[in-house]
Amino acid sequence: MARFTPHTEDDVREMLGAIGLDSVDDLFSDVPTKLEKDLDLPPALSEYEALRDVETLARKNSSEMPMFLGAGAYDRIVPSAIGAMLSRGEYLTAYTPYQPEISQGGLQVIFEFQSMISELTGLEVANASVYDGANAVVEAALMTARLTKRDPKVATSKALNPRYREVMETYGVEVVDLNCDNGTTDFSDVPDDVSGVFVQSPSFFGTVEDIGAAAEAAHAVGALCVAVCDPVSLAVLEAPGNLGVDVAVGEAQPLGMNLSFGGPYAGYMATREKYVRQLPGRIAGETVDADGKLAYVLTLRGREQDIRRARANSNICTNQALTALAATVYTALLGPEGLREVAHLSASKAHYLAVRLAEAGLPLRYPDAPFLWEFVVEMEDVAKANEALLEAGIVGGYDLGDGGMLVAVTEKRTRSEMDAFVEAVREVTNA
C-alpha cells in the first residue's frame, strides 16, 4: 500500500465487489500496453528517511551566506508572517477558484494583488500573475503583436535581462538590438515595424532607464511600449503608467518570495483598460451574489484557453496564486513607506559598496548612469574574485563574462559584509 491511501484490504475487497471485479489488476484490463514489471525506482522511504536525505543534500549547497548576486532574483528579507499565511491549508491546498462561492478568500487575494500591481505600475488593470518575470515579458511581447496586428518583433537593448530575451526568442519573438553602450538604452533609432519597444528599469545592469523616451519612441512608430520593472523600485521610481507605457511587467520575486533556486516566483502584468482583452492569464473582478452582497469572481474568461481553445490569447491556464499571495502579504506588511525604506536601504548600501570598490581600484563600468542597488564593476578576473569571495564565506556577484561583475546589494547586507567583500576582492585584484 502506498503511504497516503487510506484503503485497507477489506475496503479494497468491498469496493471491487461493488464494481463487480475480482482484483485490482482487473481495473487495468483495458490497457493494451500494461507494464508488467515494477518501476525501477529506489525503494520507498519513510517520511523520516526521506527528510534526512533532504537535509543531507541541503548541506551540499552553499547557502545562508551573505549574497551579492542579483541579475533578476534578489536576496531580500522575507517577513515571517508570509510563511504563516502561505502554510494555511485553505490557500495551500486549494486550486483555481472555479467555484467562487467557496473560494472568496483566494479570489479576494487575487483582487488585492491586482490592485497593488496597478498602484505600483500606475496602470489600470493587472492580471492575477503569470509564471515568472521572463514569461511576463514574452506574454507582453505577444500582446504587443496582437494589439498592433504586427508580427511579434521587439526593439530593446542588452540592458534587458538576457534571460528574458532568450525566452522571447524561444517563443518566436524577433528581437532587435538598440544601442546601450553607456549602460542606458538609446531609443532614438527604433525600426518602424516593431510591435513593441521594451525598456527594463532598473536595467539588467542596474541602471535607471528613461522610460518616457522609450514610450515616445514606441508610439512614434505605432508600436506599444512595455516597461519591465522591479516592483520594489516602483516605490521610488515614477510609475510606468505615468510615463506613457502601455504594458508594465516584471518579476515579483523581490516581493517576499524565497530565492528557492529560481522558483517558484511570479510574473506580474499590468496594462491600460482598453487593452485588457489582450491581457493573458486570470483576472479576478468584483461582482455581487444573488443577495446583492459584494463578491469576487474570475472574469473575462472569454479570453482564456478553457473557453476559447485555439483562439485563446494564450495557453496560460493558471496563475501563481500562492506566490502572488506572498507578494500580496509582503506588500501589505511593508506598505508604501516600508517598500520605500527597502529601496532606500538597498540604494544606500549599494552606493557605499560602489564607492568602496572604486577606492580599491575597481571602477564602475557605467559611472555616468544612475543606479539604485545593482551595478557593474570592472574586474580583471571575475571568476577568481568570486572564488576568493566564496572562501571568505560570501556569494559574489554575477559574472558577465566580459570582465564585468554585476553586483546586487539588498537591505540585508551589512557594512561589515561589504567591507569583507571589498577586502576579498582587493586581495585577488592586487595578486
Add this chain to the structure above:
Amino acid sequence: MARFTPHTEDDVREMLGAIGLDSVDDLFSDVPTKLEKDLDLPPALSEYEALRDVETLARKNSSEMPMFLGAGAYDRIVPSAIGAMLSRGEYLTAYTPYQPEISQGGLQVIFEFQSMISELTGLEVANASVYDGANAVVEAALMTARLTKRDPKVATSKALNPRYREVMETYGVEVVDLNCDNGTTDFSDVPDDVSGVFVQSPSFFGTVEDIGAAAEAAHAVGALCVAVCDPVSLAVLEAPGNLGVDVAVGEAQPLGMNLSFGGPYAGYMATREKYVRQLPGRIAGETVDADGKLAYVLTLRGREQDIRRARANSNICTNQALTALAATVYTALLGPEGLREVAHLSASKAHYLAVRLAEAGLPLRYPDAPFLWEFVVEMEDVAKANEALLEAGIVGGYDLGDGGMLVAVTEKRTRSEMDAFVEAVREVTNA
C-alpha cells in the same frame, strides 16, 4: 512606537481626546512609583536582525546529531503533519476555551486527547494534561493524600526518575525509598502510613517493573497505587488500569513533541472515575447545546481554582493545550499499530546495541531485568566516553555519576550509528 502596535500619532491624539487627556504620560499619573528612565535593554532589533541572532546562537548548540540520551525525554520522530496543525492560528493563538460556542475545535481536541490517554492507560478518565511529567507525578502524589486523607507520603525507589522525586520533595511530599538493587523495585516492604505507592515502568533505568505487585502492596496498606508510564510503552505493555493502579501519569513528550531543550512538554494524568473529583486540571466533557446538538465544554469546574479558590484541588490554571494537540495528532497518525511499531523498532535497536556493547566488554548493569529501549551500561569513565562520542558526532547517554551510562535508543537510530557508538566507546574504554 513599538513594533506590533497599529496606532499612528493621529490615532493617539484622537484617542487621548476621547479620554480627556493631553498626553500618554497622563495615563500614568496615578502611578506613584513611575519609572523615569528608559529600561536598560539592548536597542530594539528588526525581525531580521533578531532572527539572525537566533541563528547565531542556534549554531552554538550541538544539535542534529544522533542521540542516545533519554532519561525522561526522547528523540523520537515527529511527523511533519504535527507542525502543520500546531501552526494553525486558531489553535496557536486561542486561549483556554472559556467560551465553548467558539472553542469547539480546541475542546474536541482535549476530549480526544483524554480519550486516547484513557485508552492507553486503561483508566476511565483523564484530564486535559498538566505542565509536564514531573508535575503529573507530584499532582498524583497530592491526589493520593487527598483521597486517603493521609499526609502526602509516597513509597518508591531509585528507579523513579530522580527529577520526579525532586519535584515531589519541593512540593512537600515525603518520599520513602524502596529497594531496587537489581534494577526493579521490591514492593514487599511498603510502610503502612504512605498515601501512595509509585512505580515507574519502564523505570528510570529502562527496566519493565511489576506494576501489579506495586498495586497490591499499595492497597494492602490502604494507599493508592500510581503508575508512571512512558505512553509509547503502553502500546505493548499492559495497561496500568488492568493491573490495579488507581492513577496513571507520565510525560507525553514522546508523543510527537520536539525535545526543545526540555519543554514545552505535557504531563498526562488518568484515574478511575470514582476519583475524578480529586483529579486536578482541566477536563472537557460532552454535552449538548440549546438545539440538542452534541458539543464539548470544560466540566467539573467546581474542582478548580477560579471557582473554588483556596479550596481548589490544585492551583493549576490551564493545561498544555498545544502540546496536548501534538500528542493527539501524533497518536492519531500512528494509531495502535504505529505506536507498537515505534516500540518494536526502539526495542529491537536497543537490544542490538546492548548486545554489541556487551560484546565490546561493556556489560549491562541489570542483566536480569527486562527492558525495552533504555538500559544502563557499566563503564569506567562515562564522561570520557561521552566526550569521545561527541567527537564522533554523537550525543552520548546519560551519566548516572556512578560508572553507569543510561543509554536510550529510539526508532531514529540506525545500525551504523549504533556501530559508531560502540566503536567510539570501545576506543576510550580500551585506552
Add this chain to the structure above:
Amino acid sequence: ILGSLIRDKGREGRRGFTLPRNDVDDVEFSAIVPKERLRSEKPGLPEVDEPTVVRHYTNLSRKNQAIDTTFYPLGSCTMKHNPRANEVAAANPGFAGLHPLQPEAQVQGALQVMHELQGFLAEISGLPAVSLQPLAGAQGELTSILMVRKFFEEAGDAGRTTVLVPSTAHGTNPATASMVGYGAKEIGVDEHGGVDVEELREAVDETTAALMITNPNTCGVYERNIREISEILHEAGAFLYMDGANMNANLGRMRPAEAGVDIMHYNLHKTFSTPHGGGGPGCGAIAATDVLAPFRPDPVVEREGEEFRFARPQKSIGRVAGFHGNFGPILRAWNYIKMHGPELRDVTDMAVLNANYVRAKLGGTYRIPYNELCKHEVVVQPPEGKKALDIAKGLIDFGYHPPTIYFPLVVKEAMLIEPTETESKETLDDFIGAMLELAETSNEELQAAPTGAPTRRLDETRAARKLKARW
C-alpha cells in the same frame, strides 16, 4: 468586516514590518536619479500593522475550501492530499535560500535533486530525455510542441502545419498549438470515448506535425487503440504528444513510451502532489524520446562522475523560464517519489479503484456516457432535466467541492469526477449519498443553492460587463 479590503483596514503611517537600521550613509534618491524619473505620488498601498495583516489573511483563508478541509473531486486536477513532509522539505533553508545563479559548485545538492528527478520521470514514462524547466502543465505542452516544431525545422520539413487535437482535449492543447503557429484540427471520439481512429487515419497526412492526446483521456477512458494511433502518426512522420495531466492513472501500470508516445508533459503538482496553492505554482516537466532529446530547453542537469552540472542540449529550443524551473515543486515531487518508490503503482491502483467505485455507485441514477472501466476519473451526467451546474452548487451545501463541470465538451452537462487515491471509502460513500440525494432534489431548490457558503451564486456577467479588477 471580513469582506473589506486590506487597504480599507489601514491608516496613513501604520507599518506592518520593521527593517534594520541603516549602517551606512543615507543616500537621497534625488541625488542619484534624475528627478523626472522619480515617483511623484505615493502608490495607494495598504498601510497596516502585522496584527491586521495576519488576521485579514487568516480570515480570508477561512472563506476558502481546499483539500485540507473537504473532498475535492475536481476532474482532471488530481486534488489529492499533499503530504506535509513535502512542505518541511521545501522549507529547508539549504534549498529555500539558494540563488539560481550561484556557481554549480555551490549548488550540488540542488542539482542532484534535479538530476535524480529527471531519472525518476524518465523511468516512470519510459521516455529518457527529461526537462524540468516548464513552469506549468500548459508550458510543458508548449515546450513539447516547440520541440516538435524545431525538429521539423532542423529536418528541413517545412510542410508540417497542423496539430491534431481530440475533441476531448483540455483547452490548453489547441491553445498551445496555436501559440506555436500550428493550425489545430479537431478529431472526434468513438463510442468508447476514445479517439476515433478512422477519423484520425483520414486526418493524418504529411502536414501533420503531431497529435496531442491525453491518456487516459478526459472522459476518464483509456485510449485502447493507443498503439494503432501511434503507428498511424509515426507512419506519417508525425509525433505523438501526450498530455500528462492524467498520469495519476498510469503510474507503474502503463508507460507512455510503450504506448508509442514520443513526448509528454507531467503536471508534477498533480501527479506528485505539490499543493496546488490556489492555482499555482506548478511544474510542467517534459519527457521525450532520444530523437527529441536534443531539442529540450536549456539547461538540463547532467552528471559527470560525482559532479552535477548544467548543460545545453545540442539543438535546444532555448529557455522557457527565467531560471531552472519551479524548484519548490521539483523538490516536493522528488521527495514524494522517494517516499513511494515502485509502490507508486498503488497510487494509481487506488485512484482508479476509487473512480470506478463512484462510477458503479452513481450509475443507474446518473447517466454514465462511457460506462465501461474508467481510469482515475469518471464523467457522469445528471438525470434528465437536471443541470450539472445545479448539482454542483448543491454539493457545496453538502460541504463538498464540486467536480469539474461542462468538461469534457463532448459530453453534455458533463460532470468529471476525480476522487483521487487519498480519499477513504467512507468519504466516497458520503459523497455518493449526497449526489444521489441531489438527483432527487427539486430544481427549484437546487437553483437556490448554495445557501450555506460564504456567498450565494454570483452575477458573473456583471463582473465582465462592468470590469472592476482593482480597488
Add this chain to the structure above:
Amino acid sequence: ILGSLIRDKGREGRRGFTLPRNDVDDVEFSAIVPKERLRSEKPGLPEVDEPTVVRHYTNLSRKNQAIDTTFYPLGSCTMKHNPRANEVAAANPGFAGLHPLQPEAQVQGALQVMHELQGFLAEISGLPAVSLQPLAGAQGELTSILMVRKFFEEAGDAGRTTVLVPSTAHGTNPATASMVGYGAKEIGVDEHGGVDVEELREAVDETTAALMITNPNTCGVYERNIREISEILHEAGAFLYMDGANMNANLGRMRPAEAGVDIMHYNLHKTFSTPHGGGGPGCGAIAATDVLAPFRPDPVVEREGEEFRFARPQKSIGRVAGFHGNFGPILRAWNYIKMHGPELRDVTDMAVLNANYVRAKLGGTYRIPYNELCKHEVVVQPPEGKKALDIAKGLIDFGYHPPTIYFPLVVKEAMLIEPTETESKETLDDFIGAMLELAETSNEELQAAPTGAPTRRLDETRAARKLKARW
C-alpha cells in the same frame, strides 16, 4: 461529519504514518518481557490515514476563534498579537532538537538565551534574581510562595502561617497559598478598587508571611498605595509578592522593585507574547530580591567568562519542573524583548491607551465601577437589568471573543475588558459599537445568543452531572 471524533473516521488497519524499516534483528516482546506485563488488548486508538488526520484537525481548528481571527479582549489574559517571527525562532532546529540533558558545553546557545532573558526580566522588574523554570503563571506563584516559606524556615520563623490575598485576586492566588500550606486570608478593596489599606494594616501581624498583590489589580486599577502597602508588610517582616499577570501595564512605566515588591512572577506568554496555544504552554518565570535569591528553584543559568552554566542556588527550594522550564516560550520572550528593547514602554503605553479609550466610550451606557484612570484593562458592568453572560454571548454573534466575565468577584456582573496594544482604533470602535448596540438589545434576544457560532449555548450542568470525558 465535522462533529464526529477522529476515532470514528478510521478503520482497522489504516495507518497515518510510515516508519523506517528495521535495520537490525527483530526483537519479540514476548522474548524480552514477562508475558503478564505485556498488553493483552490493543488500545482503542484511531486507525486513520494522514489525509484524514489533516482534514479532521484543520476542520476542528475552523470551529475555534483566536486572536488570529478576531478581537479577543479577554481580561487578565493579555491576548495580544503573536508576532510570527517568534514562531520562526522557535522552529529553529538548533533549539527545537536540543535535549535538556546534553552537557553544558553542547548547549551554550540555549544557555545564553536563558541567561540574557534572566537579565532582561531582572531589568524590567528591577528584581535581580530570576528563575525561568516555573512552567506557568500559577506555578510561578507557587514557586514564589514556596521561596517565601523556605525563607522563614531557614530564618527559624515558624509562626508565619498566613498569606493575605485581596478580594480582587486571581483564583490561583488563594489556591497557591493553600497548596503551600498557608491559610489564605482575604483583604477587601477600597472605593478606588485598590487594596483597603486600613484593613490590611489590621490584618498584618507576625503570622503574616506575605501579601499576594496584583498590580495593576484585576479591576484594572493601579494600586496607588503600593508603597504604603509594601511598608506595612516589610515592617511586619512579611513579603510583598506580586502576581505579574498584568505586567503588560507596567513595562518601562513602573518596576515592581521600586514599588517595594520582593518577589513576583511573570506570565511570559501574556506579556511577551508567546501564543497561548488554547491554554498553554506558558512560562511563569519569577524575579526576586537578593534576599530571596538563594531560594530560587534549581537550576539557574550563570555566566562565567564566556561560558554559561547551570548552578543550584544555595538554599534552593528544589526543582518545580522536570527540566529547565518551557524553553519554547523562553526563546520567544527573549526574541520579543529583543525586538522591542527599551521601546517595550510603547507596548504598555498603547495597551493602557486602548483600555482607557474603551472605558471612555462605554461609560455612560455601561457602568464603570472604578471610573478613574485604568491601566491595561477596564472592568465594566452592563446596564441595569442586563447580564454579563448575555452581553458576552451577544458579542459572539458580532464576531468578537467576549471579555472575561464574572471576574473580578468584587464587581457584580463584571466584564473585564483587556484590549491589548495590538488592536487598532477601528477595531476598538467597532467593538464599542457592538457593545453599545447590545446594551439596547432586548434580553429575550440576548438570551438566544449566540446563533451564528458553531454551537448555541451549552448545557453545562449536564456535562458535569453525566460526566462523559472520553469516547
